[in-house]
Amino acid sequence: MSIKLRRALLFLLFGLALAACGPSEPAQRKAFIAFLQTEVLPRPGARVPQPNAEKQKTFGDYAGHYAVITRFHERMNASVATPMQQAMSNGVPRSIAEVVTRKADIAAVRAGFGRMRTALDEAVAATDAERAALKQPDDLRAVYASVYDKLVTQPVGVFREIFLPTDEAFAAIFAMAELVEGNKPAIRLNGSQLEVTNPALRARVQAALEAMSSKQRAMTEAQQKMRRVLSGS
16 A cells, blocks of 8 residues: 555544544534523523533534524624614603704714614624525424524514604604794793793694604603513513
8 A cells, every 4th residue: 555545544534533523413403402492492582692612512513503693683782772772871852951952963863773774674684694594404493493583583573663663753852843943932941841922833832742752652662562572571
């Protein structure tokens, strides 16, 4: 036997020995399914547990299947969830005085929600494409579908539900600011109250205040639903 042939056989045998040391595909799939069924699905809300490096090794290539979901949450948190939380904390006026003085801020926050909606759509499209490329046996596919629904589809649904009432709420706040700004001589801000002497204008102001209050309630209800779905409580 030539030296080159002997080396080739040695490399082949060495490779086979290394392959034999690792878990087989059925064992990797079984470990991954067990993780999904016992550590992911039972958790309340849209919480994404992070397996340690040792556990990920037992999944083999299926670790990449879970990475599709974790990448989605990284994108969503960075471009939607965190900016939305900041906008809600800092962007919603807390008084009539703020409605009047922060018209530019209100417009900017409303535009920001439009960008969040675009970012969410892009994240979903990318994640759906990654999922479509996965090769999964039937037993894994069924469990993975449940996990995907819980951690991707449902959170996306509640985020999308919040955009319309939020846009309408900020539109109503902006309309109130414009009404006051356009009628400064006839509208006087006295503490937390608006004083209007003209009866016709007073009716317009009252209608704008009621619209603003109604839209803000709808936005708050959508936020509460989103929190329930995401937290599971």
